[in-house]
Amino acid sequence: MGAESAxxxxxxxxxxxxxxxVLIGFVDRLGNVLARERYLLGAGREPEDIVGExxxxxHALADRSSVDWNRVAGLGYGTAGMMDVxxxxxxxxxxxxxxxxxxxxALLRDAVxxxxxxxxxxxxxxxxxxxxxxxxxxxxFVHIIVGTGIxxxxxVRGEVLRGWRGTAGEIGHTTIEPDxxxxxxxxxxxxxxxxxxPAIALRAQAAIQQGRRTSITELAxxxxxxxxxxFRAARAGDxxxxxxxxxxxxxxxxxxxxxxxxxxxxxxxxxxxxxxxxxDLLLEPVRRAVARRCGSWIxxxxxxxxxxxxxxxxxxxxxxxxxxxxxxxxxL
Amino acid sequence: MGAESAxxxxxxxxxxxxxxxVLIGFVDRLGNVLARERYLLGAGREPEDIVGExxxxxHALADRSSVDWNRVAGLGYGTAGMMDVxxxxxxxxxxxxxxxxxxxxALLRDAVxxxxxxxxxxxxxxxxxxxxxxxxxxxxFVHIIVGTGIxxxxxVRGEVLRGWRGTAGEIGHTTIEPDxxxxxxxxxxxxxxxxxxPAIALRAQAAIQQGRRTSITELAxxxxxxxxxxFRAARAGDxxxxxxxxxxxxxxxxxxxxxxxxxxxxxxxxxxxxxxxxxDLLLEPVRRAVARRCGSWIxxxxxxxxxxxxxxxxxxxxxxxxxxxxxxxxxL
Numbered sequence: 001m002g003a004e005s006a007x008x009x010x011x012x013x014x015x016x017x018x019x020x021x022v023l024i025g026f027v028d029r030l031g032n033v034l035a036r037e038r039y040l041l042g043a044g045r046e047p048e049d050i051v052g053e054x055x056x057x058x059h060a061l062a063d064r065s066s067v068d069w070n071r072v073a074g075l076g077y078g079t080a081g082m083m084d085v086x087x088x089x090x091x092x093x094x095x096x097x098x099x100x101x102x103x104x105x106a107l108l109r110d111a112v113x114x115x116x117x118x119x120x121x122x123x124x125x126x127x128x129x130x131x132x133x134x135x136x137x138x139x140x141f142v143h144i145i146v147g148t149g150i151x152x153x154x155x156v157r158g159e160v161l162r163g164w165r166g167t168a169g170e171i172g173h174t175t176i177e178p179d180x181x182x183x184x185x186x187x188x189x190x191x192x193x194x195x196x197x198p199a200i201a202l203r204a205q206a207a208i209q210q211g212r213r214t215s216i217t218e219l220a221x222x223x224x225x226x227x228x229x230x231f232r233a234a235r236a237g238d239x240x241x242x243x244x245x246x247x248x249x250x251x252x253x254x255x256x257x258x259x260x261x262x263x264x265x266x267x268x269x270x271x272x273x274x275x276x277x278x279x280d281l282l283l284e285p286v287r288r289a290v291a292r293r294c295g296s297w298i299x300x301x302x303x304x305x306x307x308x309x310x311x312x313x314x315x316x317x318x319x320x321x322x323x324x325x326x327x328x329x330x331x332l
Numbered sequence: 333m334g335a336e337s338a339x340x341x342x343x344x345x346x347x348x349x350x351x352x353x354v355l356i357g358f359v360d361r362l363g364n365v366l367a368r369e370r371y372l373l374g375a376g377r378e379p380e381d382i383v384g385e386x387x388x389x390x391h392a393l394a395d396r397s398s399v400d401w402n403r404v405a406g407l408g409y410g411t412a413g414m415m416d417v418x419x420x421x422x423x424x425x426x427x428x429x430x431x432x433x434x435x436x437x438a439l440l441r442d443a444v445x446x447x448x449x450x451x452x453x454x455x456x457x458x459x460x461x462x463x464x465x466x467x468x469x470x471x472x473f474v475h476i477i478v479g480t481g482i483x484x485x486x487x488v489r490g491e492v493l494r495g496w497r498g499t500a501g502e503i504g505h506t507t508i509e510p511d512x513x514x515x516x517x518x519x520x521x522x523x524x525x526x527x528x529x530p531a532i533a534l535r536a537q538a539a540i541q542q543g544r545r546t547s548i549t550e551l552a553x554x555x556x557x558x559x560x561x562x563f564r565a566a567r568a569g570d571x572x573x574x575x576x577x578x579x580x581x582x583x584x585x586x587x588x589x590x591x592x593x594x595x596x597x598x599x600x601x602x603x604x605x606x607x608x609x610x611x612d613l614l615l616e617p618v619r620r621a622v623a624r625r626c627g628s629w630i631x632x633x634x635x636x637x638x639x640x641x642x643x644x645x646x647x648x649x650x651x652x653x654x655x656x657x658x659x660x661x662x663x664l
Contacts, residue, residue, distance in 0.1 A: 168595050186627065250510070292519070
């Protein structure tokens with residue numbers, strides 16, 4: 001397709017709602033991001049307000065980016081929450097307010113003026129990585145996001161493995177240490193309570209309170225200690241940082257090994273701020289930890305454990321993918 | 333269908349190969365077992381011998397049971413091992429000998445004289461239970477066999493979730509206790525090393541060696557202590573038996589909760605000698621253990637955790653199901 005015709009080709013409007021920020025944009029059928037914008041999500045807002053602001057911002061972004069609105073094939077919308085993607089009802093959303101059972105897909109369609117599809121954020125990111133990133137060509141693909149929380153999207157031949165009520169993939173709430181720390185979910189020793197960003201920061205704070213010598217306080221420089229601070233310390237050889245890293249690697253290794261043992265994926269990709277922040281510091285050690293935990297029948301030489309490649313665009317591209325998959329435009 | 337026409341209807345030959353025993357039979361399209369026979373599997377035998385004996389026994393069984401061989405639509409064969417069900421090659425089988433990469437499906441077809449299909453034993457049992465037992469009507473179904481080992485079959489809308497290399501479902505080798513006992517697979521703290529029959533017996537032996545007072549020795553009556561002995565003791569109020577049961581319940585609860593969290597099945601069924609031997613002694617406590625480990629988004633009031641209902645016929649009926657699914661006779 002030449003540049004001339006591409007300008008008139010159809011594109012997808014898309015929206016990836018994070019914990020505090022919203023990323024919107026327009027993406028063509030080849031996965032090119034034609035325009036993007038980021039804005040803050042106000043807390044505790046009503047669905048109509050959220051959808052109204054999104055519609056206004058999408059139309060304004062189209063105008064300023066010379067995206068012809070008549071060429072917008074549809075809207076893909078990824079967000080945290082419990083939902084039924086078919087009916088388009090969001091039952092509950094942890095990040096968007098206290099409302100319940102909202103026919104979000106219909107609200108989006110009416111406000112934005114194009115067909116709309118919704119998806120859980122972790123699944124949208126997996127769809128993006130399967131389309132254009134770490135999961136390309138993998139029949140069985142698990143994409144794990146390690147950030148403030150830990151979640152995953154599981155794809156079987158390109159389709160989301162949803163489970164009965166749409167909650168499959170909650171790898172962050174699988175039990176790794178039966179007597180481990182209390183998790184937000186009420187269980188003890190969940191992967192999320194052991195290896196997500198807040199858990200890593202907590203471990204550093206505990207080490208400091210125990211009086212261990214570490215450069216972490218200095219690196220934080222009066223700000224809050226984060227996983228990133230801990231990883232920076234570990235890179236510089238700080239023993240506390242390295243000890244915390246070792247634990248995180250072991251927990252992630254068990255979590256991944258359990259998913260690999262149960263699902264036998266061809267590719268497992270690690271994304272999210274914590275995993276991508278750790279990068280190579282995490283990846284090779286996690287691979288070794290997985291190898292220690294997996295039986296010999298798992299062909300770990302060919303099961304690829306990799307980092308996500310799309311960074312913060314994974315969810316946005318996955319949202320676009322919803323439009324192309326669902327509107328039948330999948331195969332040009 | 334009347335009894336008269338049923339006699340002339342097509343049926344499936346089927347074979348379920350266990351650790352030491354083989355169950356063969358003929359099953360009609362409604363799941364009626366028309367004839368069955370059990371025989372011992374000799375150790376370390378060649379594929380040709382195994383298949384030759386099977387063919388002879390199936391033909392003899394048909395003769396004595398008035399099954400018209402011309403009405404046999406095909407053969408379904410379930411066994412332990414790593415295999416490619418499409419090509420029909422068994423790469424390795426722990427129970428049938430040291431041979432490797434055997435084109436078993438072709439051997440079966442040639443020896444028995446009908447089209448043949450092969451399947452992993454755990455998947456075959458899941459297919460059986462999904463057809464006629466605990467998994468009927470469940471879009472997402474996990475069937476776990478707890479016996480000498482622990483394995484599972486995962487079905488999504490009636491299809492086996494195989495994974496990339498066909499090894500999905502090895503729930504027995506997910507890590508439950510990171511510092512737990514060594515497993516046959518080389519990992520520590522696998523579910524199988526904690527909750528399968530041999531692990532239960534080992535725990536009883538350890539308690540006896542530690543000098544704990546228990547009726548287990550007496551119940552074993554000079555024979556080997558088994559999970560069944562331990563459960564009998566627990567039923568009678570023996571404290572050692574109860575303590576072991578509590579541990580097994582906790583481990584199974586974590587294993588099931590992790591699978592439920594990752595896969596969100598509608599039904600999880602427990603089969604196999606240990607689980608069915610434990611029966612109600614296990615079931616209700618396991619349900620409570622799962623509830624402690626699962627987040628509130630899992631609708632445990634409607635997620636059914638049940639015992640398998642087909643007993644030792646699950647694998648045989650699942651093998652028959654292979655024939656009906658694959659030969660297009662699925663829907664009468």
